[in-house]
Amino acid sequence: MADFSGEQQNYLKGFMAGVEARRGALSPGAEGGAPPDAMRAAQDAAVAAGGKLSAEERMKRERHPLDRWDEVEARAREGRFPHGLENLATRWHGLFYVGPTQDSFMCRLRLPGGLLSSWQAQGVAEIAEECGGGYVDATTRNNLQIREIPADRGVELLERLADLGIIPKGTGADNIRNITASPTAGIDPGELIDTRAIVRKLHHHILNTRDLFGLPRKFNISIDGGGRVAVVEDTNDIAFTAVRVGEEVVFRLALGGITGHRDFARDTGRVVEPGAVVRVADAVMRVFLAHGDRTDRRKARLKYLLDRWGLPRFVEAVEAELGAPLREAGAVEPAPPPDKHGHLGVHDQRQPGLQYVGVVLPVGRATAAQLRGLARIADTFGSGTLRLTVWQNLLLSDIPRERMAEACAEIEAIGLGTSASHVRGGLVACTGAAGCKFAAAHTKQHAASLADYLDARIAVARPVNIHLTGCHNSCAQHYIGDIGLIGAKAERGEEEVEGYDLHVGGGAGAERAIGRLVLAKVPHDEMPPMVLNLLRAWQEGAPDLSFQDFTARHDDAALRAMAGRETAEADA
DSSP, X not given: OTTSOHHHHHHHHHHHHHHHHHHHHOOTTOTTOOOOXXXXXXXXXXXXXXXXXXXHHHHHHHSOGGGOHXXXXXXXXXXXXXOTHHHHHHGGGTEEXXXXXXXXXXXXXOOGGGEEEXXXXXXXXXXXXXXXXXXXXXXXXXXXXXXXXXXXXXXXXXXXXXXXXXXXXXXXXXXXXXXXXXXXTTTOTTOSOOOHHHHHHHHHHHHTOGGGGOOSSOBXXXXXXXXXXXXXXXXXXXXXXXEEETTEEEEEEEEOOBGGGTBOOEEEEEEEOGGGHHHHHHHHHHXXXXXXXXXXXXXXXXXXXXXXXXXXXXXXXXXXXXXXXXXXXXXXXXXXXXXXXXTSEEEEXXXXXXXXXXXXXXXXXXXXXXXXXXXXXXXXXXXXXXXXXXXXXXXXXXXXXXXXXXXXXXXXXXXXXXXXXXXXGGEEEOXXXXXXXXXXXXXXXXXXXXXXXXXXXXXXXXXXXXXXXXXXXXXXXXXXXXXXXXXXXXXXXXXXXXXXXXXXXXXXGGGOBOOEEEEXXXXXXXXXXXXXXXXXXXXXXXXXXXXXXXXXXXXXXXXXXXXXXXXXXXXX
């Protein structure tokens, strides 16, 4: 292009944009051509505007990942893992090659709203034993992962999950992840609305709408019905939050949450009737699909389109897609705030005489035998229903009050519990360096040892959430923890060791705040005493305050002094 004049360069760019648009507009075998699919049309528009598609977009354009099942099967027959863009494409089917940390696949399931029947749980346990590492990890999206899947067992695993009615399609890459929702839906005596039917409808809409598998980047949706257990919906790209308008229950609409990038979902000033949730969610996703960045994946999430356009313009585009204005919010009455650790312990249901119990999964992991045991307990004492939360644990529901003590004893007999300290009850950890190449620390192992260290030395009087995440993808949402730890390489003499940056003061919902950095690059084995010192300063100095309110009263230097590292450079 350097040999052409500016006028000639512009002509050639326009000519090639026309060629690309023509390719997109004509479907092979379609008489007279057919309209392009939404993804290709968005790519055409990006090229026509003078942009250069990213390598990932070019891969998707060359052959849609949903059409690459034959490639997935061929690699399974050869016992070969995908690499590079092959790996990205395979994630459309729910399989993630997680080498080099584990030379194996990981599979995220798709459990809308976290609901899992006992027979499904038994089937997942069997699959985890025969096709994986013999355990499951609970996630922060009401979901489960199976890990350590050999190359030649990935297809079998997906087929067996489908036989259980569990379809992991689109749980990775540029797709809509598992829909998070209130795990106590339909049983919570204080909820504003039972979200189960809405979640189910949206789940099937996503699975059966091909266009929605062509987004510029990943997408998260959460629906909070106003119950006891928080779902941190404001950390999602679309946040539906139940509120009252007079006698009517509707959902407040917020957009663009991505706390790993230090942003909560922005209130649109609009509300959505329950029957319109699927239609509105579809319209939001279609505007994002058409206008999200296809040239720079670092700026391709919904947040960045909102930053570029502004919220009013985006809302106008959604209304144009709907063909009708969204309803102005006006005066709304929010639901009462959830219990901070309401996902643990025994609670009464709205159904007289029945209770549910929160089960603690240590650092979010259960063996296949334990999952099978939980399924048996759900059958024996309840309705055969397991309910996953966003707090890496699960609930067993519909247990008669007179049988709850017996059920809890059975839970303890399989090596799990139903209560935890105020430290352990809000402990969240991502997979970490044991299973993720991006992680700078072994988060699950360090979380377990941190909880042991703290519980042996302090009993805090109020719930506190501690989140450990391995990298800036922030799968464990470190910015919304009372204490948020993100993996970082720390110097010890001339060596680098695993360590963490420590943030304090985060929260979601009524406690919405992005945690602030107060300690940087602390070696992992030096972090527990510092966390202990902060908790002691809180309990001794202001036990009637929440930890968040306590830290808000002190500047960074004071907090470093309390932790025992007065000279730490928080900006290092």
